[in-house]
Amino acid sequence: MDILVIILLAFGFLFFLGGAVGIIRMPDFYSRLHPAGKLDTLGIMAMVGGLALYNLHHFSLGTVLLSIKMMLIVFFVFMSSPTATHSIVDAGMRAGLRPWTRKPKNNTIQPRETGKE
Amino acid sequence: MNTFFLIVAMGLCLLMFLSLYRCLFGPTVLDRLVGVNAIGSKTVVLLLLIGFLYERVDMFVDIALAYAFLNFVAVIAASRYFHKRKGLYEESFMD
Numbered sequence: 005m006d007i008l009v010i011i012l013l014a015f016g017f018l019f020f021l022g023g024a025v026g027i028i029r030m031p032d033f034y035s036r037l038h039p040a041g042k043l044d045t046l047g048i049m050a051m052v053g054g055l056a057l058y059n060l061h062h063f064s065l066g067t068v069l070l071s072i073k074m075m076l077i078v079f080f081v082f083m084s085s086p087t088a089t090h091s092i093v094d095a096g097m098r099a100g101l102r103p104w105t106r107k108p109k110n111n112t113i114q115p116r117e118t119g120k121e
Numbered sequence: 122m123n124t125f126f127l128i129v130a131m132g133l134c135l136l137m138f139l140s141l142y143r144c145l146f147g148p149t150v151l152d153r154l155v156g157v158n159a160i161g162s163k164t165v166v167l168l169l170l171i172g173f174l175y176e177r178v179d180m181f182v183d184i185a186l187a188y189a190f191l192n193f194v195a196v197i198a199a200s201r202y203f204h205k206r207k208g209l210y211e212e213s214f215m216d
Contacts, residue, residue, distance in 0.1 A: 006122060009122075010125060013125070013129055016166070017129060017132060017133070020133065020136050020163060020166075021136060023159060024136045024139040024140050024159070025139070027139075027140055027143050027155065027156065027159055028139060028140075028142060028143060033148075033149055033151055033152055033155070036143070036152065036155055037155055040155045040158060040159050044158075044159055044162040044163070045162075047162075047166075048162055048165060048166060051129075051166045051169075052165070052166060052169060055166075055169050055170070055173065058122070058173070059173075059178060066179070070178060070179060070182060073182050073183075073186070074169070074182060076186070077165065077182070077185060077186050077189055080186070080189055080190070080193075081162070081165070081189055084189070084190075084193040085162070085193075087193070087197070088158060088193055088196040088197060088200075091196065091197055091200040091201070092151055092154055092155065092158075092196065092200045094200065094204070095151060095200040095201075095203040095204055096149075096151050098203075098204055099151075099203055101149065101151070
């Protein structure tokens with residue numbers, strides 16, 4: 005059972021690492037929300053699931069209830085994280101932030117000026 | 122197993138510093154909000170790991186649950202605040 009806990013923790017840590025790198029490297033605010041929302045949710049699910057499995061070493065009623073409470077944290081994060089992401093995107097759209105577009109090449113049509121009036 | 126938990130906790134602290142870069146130097150206010158949200162979601166796992174290290178998991182589970190709820194409420198409140206405010210766009214492209 006320890007092997008499974010170690011695998012789950014490493015899996016979740018890998019997803020957290022991907023989320024942090026994505027938050028730093030992505031070019032735009034909207035594309036930064038994608039790793040921040042998704043990969044953190046899956047990282048929390050794997051890591052807290054692994055910890056809840058580790059908690060069942062001494063099998064009794066108290067530890068089972070504690071593991072159920074940890075899974076309730078996972079359930080709450082699964083509910084709240086898409087809501088928070090949607091709310092941030094909504095605030096960005098209403099404030100008028102334009103999405104990022106790729107820089108044009110030399111011989112193409114110049115797009116409109118991106119927000120730098 | 123405690124050593125492994127300690128190593129994972131230190132790695133999570135490193136990842137929180139990586140996300141703190143986006144909080145400090147984010148070009149817009151909403152970028153900083155994204156960084157704060159990412160740090161908060163890592164803190165939930167970190168609190169559980171601290172609970173296992175100190176062998177007081179029954180107390181730290183409640184703290185982690187309250188922290189997840191507070192993180193959610195903070196992000197929702199801040200984004201609702203920027204619904205109403207229009208000055209975000211002019212400040213954000215100073216480069």
